[in-house]
Amino acid sequence: MPKVTITTDNKTIDVPVNYPLINMCEEHDTSILFGCRDGACGACMIKVLEGSEHISPMKDDERDFLETMAAQENERLACQCKVTGDIVIEVSE
Ligand code: FES
Secondary structure, eight states, rough: OOOOEETTTTEEEOTTTTTTHHHHHHHHSSSSOOOSSSSSOOOOOEEEEEEEGBBOOOOOHHHHHHHHHTTTTTTTGGOOOOOOOOOOOOOOO
C-alpha cells in the first residue's frame, strides 16, 4: 500500500494504489487546501519532495496551468494527482 508523507503536517497516510490525493485529504485532516477541484485555481499546489514517479502523469491542462503559474518543476496540483507508490510532499508556499 503506498504511503503518502506530508511533511507540512508531519503525517504519513496509507492509501490504495491509484488513490486520488484529494480523496485522501478529505478523509484525513491535512493542510492541503482545495478550491475548484478541477485544476483551475491553484489552491491545492503541492511540492513533491520524493517519489514524483509514483504520481499519475501530468495531463496537458495541468501542465498548462502550472506553466502559467510559473510553478517549479516539482510542483503539482493535488486535485489532479493519483498515488501509485510512496511519495513525500509538502504544501507549496
Ligand atoms: S483545487 Fe483548484 S487547482 Fe486543485
